[in-house]
Amino acid sequence: MKILIPIKRVNDYNVKVRPNQANTDVDLNNVKMAINPFCEIAVEEAIKLKEAGKADEVVVVTIGDDKHQEQLRTALALGADRAILVKTDESLEPLTVAKVLVKVYQKENPNLVIMGKVGIDGDHNQTGQMFGALTGLPQATFASELEVNGNAIEVTREIDGGLETLSTELPAVVTTDLRLNEPRYASLPNIMKAKRKPLEEINIGDLGIDTTSKISTLKVESPPERQEGVKVETVDALIDKLRNEAKVI
Amino acid sequence: MKTLVVAEHNNSELSAATLSVVEAAKKLGKDIDILVAGNSASTVVDQAKSVEGVSQVLSFNDTRFANEIAEDLAECIVSVADDYCYFLASSSTTGKNNLPRAAALMDLQQVSEVIEIIDDKTFKKPIYAGSCIATVKSDQEKNVLTIRTTAFDKSALGAGSAEVVEKSVPDTASRKAQFVKNELTVSDRPELTSADIVISGGRGMQNAENFALLEGIATKLNAAVGASRAAVDSGFAPNDYQVGQTGKSVAPNLYIAVGISGAIQHLAGMKDSKTIVAINKDEEAPIFKVADYGLVADLFEALPDLESKL
Numbered sequence: 008m009k010i011l012i013p014i015k016r017v018n019d020y021n022v023k024v025r026p027n028q029a030n031t032d033v034d035l036n037n038v039k040m041a042i043n044p045f046c047e048i049a050v051e052e053a054i055k056l057k058e059a060g061k062a063d064e065v066v067v068v069t070i071g072d073d074k075h076q077e078q079l080r081t082a083l084a085l086g087a088d089r090a091i092l093v094k095t096d097e098s099l100e101p102l103t104v105a106k107v108l109v110k111v112y113q114k115e116n117p118n119l120v121i122m123g124k125v126g127i128d129g130d131h132n133q134t135g136q137m138f139g140a141l142t143g144l145p146q147a148t149f150a151s152e153l154e155v156n157g158n159a160i161e162v163t164r165e166i167d168g169g170l171e172t173l174s175t176e177l178p179a180v181v182t183t184d185l186r187l188n189e190p191r192y193a194s195l196p197n198i199m200k201a202k203r204k205p206l207e208e209i210n211i212g213d214l215g216i217d218t219t220s221k222i223s224t225l226k227v228e229s230p231p232e233r234q235e236g237v238k239v240e241t242v243d244a245l246i247d248k249l250r251n252e253a254k255v256i
Numbered sequence: 257m258k259t260l261v262v263a264e265h266n267n268s269e270l271s272a273a274t275l276s277v278v279e280a281a282k283k284l285g286k287d288i289d290i291l292v293a294g295n296s297a298s299t300v301v302d303q304a305k306s307v308e309g310v311s312q313v314l315s316f317n318d319t320r321f322a323n324e325i326a327e328d329l330a331e332c333i334v335s336v337a338d339d340y341c342y343f344l345a346s347s348s349t350t351g352k353n354n355l356p357r358a359a360a361l362m363d364l365q366q367v368s369e370v371i372e373i374i375d376d377k378t379f380k381k382p383i384y385a386g387s388c389i390a391t392v393k394s395d396q397e398k399n400v401l402t403i404r405t406t407a408f409d410k411s412a413l414g415a416g417s418a419e420v421v422e423k424s425v426p427d428t429a430s431r432k433a434q435f436v437k438n439e440l441t442v443s444d445r446p447e448l449t450s451a452d453i454v455i456s457g458g459r460g461m462q463n464a465e466n467f468a469l470l471e472g473i474a475t476k477l478n479a480a481v482g483a484s485r486a487a488v489d490s491g492f493a494p495n496d497y498q499v500g501q502t503g504k505s506v507a508p509n510l511y512i513a514v515g516i517s518g519a520i521q522h523l524a525g526m527k528d529s530k531t532i533v534a535i536n537k538d539e540e541a542p543i544f545k546v547a548d549y550g551l552v553a554d555l556f557e558a559l560p561d562l563e564s565k566l
């Protein structure tokens with residue numbers, strides 16, 4: 008079985024990202040970048056399947072500029088076999104990303120595609136579902152458990168009411184939730200080894216996809232700041248404030 | 257051209273989230289229809305037609321809709337798409353699952369988690385876990401939006417009298433995904449995203465048993481109980497309790513955070529609450545920066561004291 012993992016390069020999740028001076032975009036100058044946490048979980052799941060003898064090959068793909076090689080190398084160091092960079096200097100919308108991924112899918116013919124449920128940058132939560140629509144593949148989003156049985160999978164999904172389990176034949180697309188697994192760290196020897204693993208580059212222009220944005224960003228602002236409130240000394244004082252000042256109980 | 261709101265329901269009750277989506281839809285100034293794909297969900301259809309401001313209820317009735325599968329719902333939406341220029345659902349796990357699939361089938365780019373509708377093509381949405389708010393403008397004739405329901409009021413139930421139109425169900429017999437089972441949390445408490453008061457526990461609660469300390473207070477205040485990711489990951493609380501970037505967004509009148517440090521991903525889901533209380537033994541905890549009232553205390557002393565005095 009071959010698994011394809013689309014990964015996204017985003018800000019390190021510990022960094023609080025701010026608008027730029029002109030309020031036209033976010034300011035990512037000097038911000039530490041990383042693999043989107045949900046994509047790291049996708050990579051980990053694929054590697055675990057490989058270690059369990061259920062997958063033979065794990066291919067990671069990302070769409071972006073040359074700097075994205077860093078994240079691909081990290082994924083290779085974590086255990087992916089091969090990487091693909093679809094090169095573009097533009098930042099693409101989920102629908103366009105999904106269309107590019109369809110091309111890669113058609114070329115690679117994987118049995119399973121695992122994506123993150125959401126990129127922590129744009130908070131879109133769309134690409135996996137759109138990819139499912141465009142390929143006609145069944146989708147199981149927000150996975151907290153994934154079981155592969157031959158040519159079928161069973162996926163436990165985190166939903167607002169609790170948990171839901173779906174089953175489907177392969178090929179299929181799964182998107183990861185945080186509780187699917189805990190990603191490992193890359194070891195130094197593996198980081199060295201990753202440098203020699205294959206990293207293929209494709210020019211986005213060769214794929215014949217219209218990459219024009221359908222949505223433009225007019226403004227990026229900080230949300231209204233909350234005023235820091237007061238400290239109360241005792242439970243009695245707290246109850247008094249809630250009853251008589253905030254009037255919420 | 258009209259606005260289509262995709263109803264969320266469990267085949268017996270229309271979700272409160274849908275009422276907020278209808279309220280958001282009103283800001284777009286078009287006639288509003290509600291799509292209900294259900295399995296003998298006549299009570300849901302009845303509720304949907306009574307939502308104030310709704311013109312038509314499109315009812316897709318099939319045993320296949322006993323549990324909602326994204327493939328089915330996307331096909332239902334696409335089958336009526338010609339009449340609509342807006343497609344809206346809540347940014348619940350259901351809306352997030354279905355709507356992007358439908359959007360891609362229509363070759364439309366979706367705007368997720370809309371918190372403000374500025375005009376027919378301009379919307380505000382949080383990005384980077386709510387660290388920034390983006391104003392975006394669409395160049396598309398048709399638009400697909402998921403609505404963050406805490407940012408909108410609810411349209412009244414019972415005030416409207418929409419026409420019900422039975423629609424023929426698209427053939428999705430070939431779809432592969434099959435429902436196996438679900439494990440839904442049952443609770444007598446108000447639902448987390450619509451409760452007036454929420455009390456949440458974090459890693460500081462130490463174990464699942466200690467969540468009883470929150471339950472006691474929740475009962476007295478008729479509050480919902482929530483949790484941080486750390487508490488859910490540690491098995492103190494079920495996944496559907498999680499508040500934050502990856503969990504639920506809540507904006508109650510009163511949010512009480514207990515033993516929660518206040519990571520940005522947690523704040524993303526609760527910082528729009530009207531009044532915030534933090535109980536934490538570390539006076540430097542970032543949660544105090546957003547709290548209206550902070551109590552620096554050991555929760556194992558403060559919670560029993562609070563419960564007894566309410």
Ligand SMILES: Cc1cc2nc3c(=O)[nH]c(=O)nc-3n(C[C@H](O)[C@H](O)[C@H](O)COP(=O)(O)OP(=O)(O)OC[C@H]3O[C@@H](n4cnc5c(N)ncnc54)[C@H](O)[C@@H]3O)c2cc1C
Nearest residue numbers: 458459460484485486500501502503515516517522537555
């Ligand atoms: C991609 C991503 C998404 C995430 N999404 C979410 C999300 O949706 N929701 C979420 O909550 N987190 C989320 N997180 C995790 C988040 O970064 C934090 O790790 C998490 O919120 C911490 O939970 P906590 O505050 O309960 O635990 P901690 O940060 O460990 O804080 C525990 C607090 O309890 C206090 N405490 C301990 N004992 C006591 C006591 N006896 N009395 C009083 N106080 C006490 C401590 O002082 C401390 O402040 C996400 C992380 C990532 C990377």
Ligand SMILES: Nc1ncnc2c1ncn2[C@@H]1O[C@H](COP(=O)(O)O)[C@@H](O)[C@H]1O
Nearest residue numbers: 013014070122123125126131132133134
């Ligand atoms: N530029 C990209 N390159 C590769 N995969 C991506 C890219 N953008 C998004 N994805 C995938 O889509 C998932 C969801 O992203 P989003 O829809 O942007 O929230 C991510 O976790 C990735 O798996």
